[in-house]
Amino acid sequence: MTGTTRRALIAAAALGALLTTGACNVDSGGTTPSGAASSDPSGGTAGTAKALKVGWSTIYLAPSWMQQTLKMLEEDVARLKGEGKVASYETFNANGDTSQQIAQIQAMIQQKYDVILVDAGSSTALNPVLEQAVAQGITVANFDSLVTSDKVIRVGTDQVEWGKMTAQWLADKLGGKGEIIAMNGPAGVAVSEERWKGAEEVFKKYPDIKISANVHSEYNLAPAAQAFASAYSAHPNITGVFSQGGALSAAALQTLVKQDKKLVPITGENYNGFLKMWADKRKEGFSSLSTAQPNYLSVIALEAAVAKIGGTAVPMDITVPLPKITDDNLDQYAKQDQPDDSYPIQPIPQSEIDKLIGK
Amino acid sequence: MRNRLETAVRLSGRAARGNLDLVGLCGLLVVVLVVYQRLDPTLLEPATITILSAQFLPLILAAVGQTIVMLTGGIDLSLGAVLSLGMAVFVINTADGTMSVVTAMVIALAVTVLAGAANGALVAYAGLPPIIVTLAASFLWGGVTLIVLPQPGGHVPTGLVRAYNLGWYGLALPAIAIAVALVLWKVVKTTRFGLTLYAVGGNEHGAFANGVNTRRVKIVAYGLAGLFTGLAGIGLAIQTGSGDPTIGTPYTLNSIAAAVLGGISFFGGIGQMRGTLLGALLLGLLTNLLLFTGISTFYQMILQGVVLVAAVAVKTLATRERVA
Amino acid sequence: MTLLNVERVSKSFAGVTVLREVSFDIQAGEVLALVGENGAGKSTVLSLITGLLTPDSGTIRYDGEPVRAWSPHRARAAGVASVHQELSLNPHQSVAENVFLGAWPSRYGLVRQGDLVARARPLLERVGLDVDPRTPAGRLPLGAQQLVELAKALTADPRLLILDEATSALDDDQVRAVFRVVDDLRERGRSVVIVSHRMGELLTVSDRLTVLKDGEVMATRRRDETDHDDLVRLMVGRELSDLFPAKAAPDSPQADPVLRAAGLSIPGACAGVDLELRPGRIIGLGGLQGQGQREVLRALFGLRHHSGQTEVDGRPRRLASPREAIRRGIAYVPEDRKTEGLHVVRSVRANLALPSLRVLAPARALTTVSRRRENELVEELIRRMQVKTASPAQEVRRLSGGNQQKVALAKWLPARPRVLLLAEPTRGIDVGTKREIYHLLRELADEGMAVLVTSGDTMELVGLCDEVLVMYEGAVVERLAGAELTEERLVHASVVGHSTAEETSRA
């Protein structure tokens, strides 16, 4: 019996020790900038002289799009650190758990971050906590997956427009009639629903376009390939595919290629695997219109937040135009030497960023 | 004549009450709280308590629900889906005004209780193992949620959201809600039904042989779990000011982890709700602590897995001597 | 006054007649024993009384009224309570909670623990159980658990109490406590139906005995009209004088011990136990229930951590796991055959073949099991042990208790173990099968096996064993062999806790 207690205590002590060491790290590294920040929570007059404490809370970190975003963000952070504008930077990964993300943002409020960047796990659930952060004088910039609150800077692309634009291209390509399979992201997720909403608006105008299957899948090649294969085996006579994600497009195209079937037009995204295959099959008559959720959204969000603290009148809603990848400019995008699971994007000039954030 | 032996039996009996596990958990919790206090000196201020309790409420209540099911020897893999369902039903029915909120709550809870009871009925009458029933039910209730609320949205009165998240005249509403829920459980546990729950979990056949309607007990237990899960969903809706049809998923495994950490047995009949409460608090505080420590997010998942294994292993190894 | 009247009741399952025109009655304030071999129809009769089954024909009158739509619920409401061999306790709840299981007294719907404990105390006292009502039931020894079952049955103050093999796990002391309860009930005009394989007990406690054989009532006798031999004759239809086989010649040369234990100790269970098991000898471990006998067996089979020396063939060997014990030639037939002894939901074949798979699929661990050799082996075992089973594919739980026990024992034989450990080898088994098992054990001993048996049945130990070690509070307090091995001395040592010799020397 004493053994039990002893063991429990040892485990507790060990864990405690582990946590304390971790805690010390933060104490040594984190207090100075936050102290500086708390002396001037509004950040108005200190201007550019003050170095900011920046954190990014993201719902997922695993997907390669997020990884590229992280890299791009870190590069920009390094540059801003060099300029003395940013003091520290931290990434928080909620790993798909929105409640966890709320906790993260709360922790960032407690730790007196100056800038909170958010890639949201839910379009609505984070509103209260983000507004709380704003109320505490923290500058919140939300990008990519957006929340509905108008109290935070939102940097994104127009997802409905995404759906509209690609669907319109497909409808034109099909001459207003045909049979298609729609490949959507997971059900119940705002991005996926909005893109489909835009697409649906377009397809409603074309009664001769029949949507014979509407497939939902993770934005991920393997499940998408399976989902498409099942839908396709039921509807082998389709003349086009509406896809709202690159991996989904790649899955569809790959299936057609492997089955040696006629290559029908497929809308897409700047997923390198898809772009490479497209470039390869272009001469066989395959065609697509792809767009992109540019990774530089994160950079724009960061710079917008920094500029706002610096006194610039930054617009609350920053809509970044959707890039268009067509048969003509495909070669600029498709990167043969890079892995399939990457999202090649043309860099955005600083002047463009400045224009967007109202400098 | 046989005093020595009986004393031994009595002593070991007292040891078996499971309080030792709780002592270990409490110790761990104190350590975590002390470290937390160092990192966040506002820990014991009402504002922080409000925030933290708002944050922990869904997990605690979900774990309470999971515990009730596990006490009968079952498991609920559909808990996350039912939580989302409760949240969805709640947010589509609320409008500003107290009456409307209360009505919406009642409707949401009725739905989740029914969903739970349906799971229970399948387990009780169909002779299907709980793990499989609730696995299939997780698709079912997840689908229903998507039909009710196809994408994030809905509305919760702003005043309520503010009062809940920031305190209401200095009162931590979520903490009060948790306390009320636990008192409710305490009452349920002292009723005949509560004892029956443990009896069915510990020896279902024996309970049946003694005239206990084991089927009804299971249905009520799953229904009751649905009630607490629904409350968790409503709490989450008020915390976030909206509904989200996919937000509940992580709660399935997290609630199981909290219950297991708190000493609830997979085989039923063993465990105390206070253990679950400690387990849920510990899980929540630990993940929060990781946010403060600045450990790379890549290592967070590894640490979570290791903590779970370590905690449960220490507990099972400590109890092993008594059993073997 | 007649409380219960069973008139010409018949019952059949799937065309097989289990009861044929069975008639008997129970008077108020009477104790009636139902005796018969396994399969004679006793459990079916009891199920009819408790409402689990309804008769195909015939009538049952309770309190003078023919019972209609009789169900367990109604029977209970009418004052019928029963205690079975199978425990229905929840091991994780307290004794007090178990005593009132399913019918907890409550006020305003709330159950107060203090109230439960206070109400449980007198009931526990009545059945002679001195334990803290707050103890989890699973912590009690098996016998004590059975007494809790009895206390539970008494909560409703039953008019008719059914004791179905309810004393099988009890030691003599506890049995006496049960009989006090029975006597008390009788005095208060209550009735008791008792079923047991322990004939001696029945002859002590019952007023009348009804003998069943093959679903028919052979006779109903008053206690003073009958005796042990008479009953056995009625039950099996023949004389059964040679229940126990002849023992090993006491002065025959003793072989070297196969298994020796010195200073065997388990904290809280036993301390400093020395024993030697020799080929050809059957050694018994006696004493009151729960004095550490069971733990000694489990330790020797590697199921229980222990300290002390163990030697096999004179060489020190650790017995840390069942696999090591089996490798050293030790086999174990546990007391609780349904959890440790057998895979009850698997077939007779699978159970019998399991310990022999090494032989059936030799060489490496992954090797294919030979179906042909498996079938041969299984059929040979079924034949040798006379296991009554529809086919080798029958699930073990469908077999009678005696046949289950045969399977639990038989599965070890192909491996030719040199030491056989048996806990309560004949609990709940009818007299015919008992005899078969006794003779088989002696046969195995004669073939050179060393046998160690624990039993709560004094007669069994005296009749079967060459030597009996009596345990008291975890220690061996007496060794009886040859002429000294009598029921009297055995009981004396069990109760007093030291040997008769000590007593005389002290005097």
Add this chain to the structure above:
Amino acid sequence: MMASTIRGALRDNRALWAFGVLALTWLAAIIFAQGFNSVASVHYLVQTASFLGIVAVGQTLVVMMSGIDLSVSAVVALSAVVCAQVSAGSGGAVAILTALAVSVLVGLVNAAGLIWLRLPPMVMTLATGTVIAGALLIYTNGSPRSAQIPLLDSLANGSVAGIPLATILWLAIAAAAVWLLHLSRLGRYAFALGTSEPASRASGVPVPVTTFVMYAACALLAGVAGLVLLGFTGTSSLTMGNPYQLLSIASVVLGGTSILGGRGHLLGTVAGALLLTLLTALLVAWNLSEGLRQVSLGLLIIVLLLVYARERRTT
């Protein structure tokens, strides 16, 4: 040997039921939904079922001994990611062997946790799954590679005599698993463990060896599935295994194997995986909204389980 196997399958009628339900569902699909009668559709159904099927065969091995492996999803990703990563430097063959070795290692760790730490399988395998997911993030620094390994490519996409190679691989694996589980000594031990652990211990069943082999085999098969998926998609991702966690368990149960262990036949799982794939495809073909689709899938699984997978053990 084959004859006795089939007889064994027939005796366990729940596995047989699974095949019956599969045949009926397929027939219904052909009649009520278009496109299910073409050779191409059959080809693709059995090919896509192979990925799930290989994982499910492994899952059967542990479920039969009354365990469960929730880390299969992580192992699928692990194997694919490791293979892609290693092949860049050391070539395909080394990469495949490394991936399989790492997978087996995970199975061994799972088994070690069950045996030495006495953890419930659900907790242990869930935890290893989480740890692997975290470890993969660190290993790949978050961006897993794609890889073209000819062997895997042809294995996943090629066919022989019109039968996809992936399916042939799956059936070969199933045959080997049938031998392991139903004909070998170790399989007997697994069944024994699945029905009663105390009785198995007291009968001298080598609990550690059996646990190690079965969990290692399960992880190995998850690893194989990961490799085939890598060949199929040409790329690895950290989440590619996710669908297989719960679906593999569902396949096992739909195949008539008791989730409590000790009952069922491995061949049932083959039917279960096909059935589940077919049902998913059917629901896609009906073009329901995602919500309705999930509701239907849940209800269909429940109905099927009610038809033939009820537990009658507690009587």
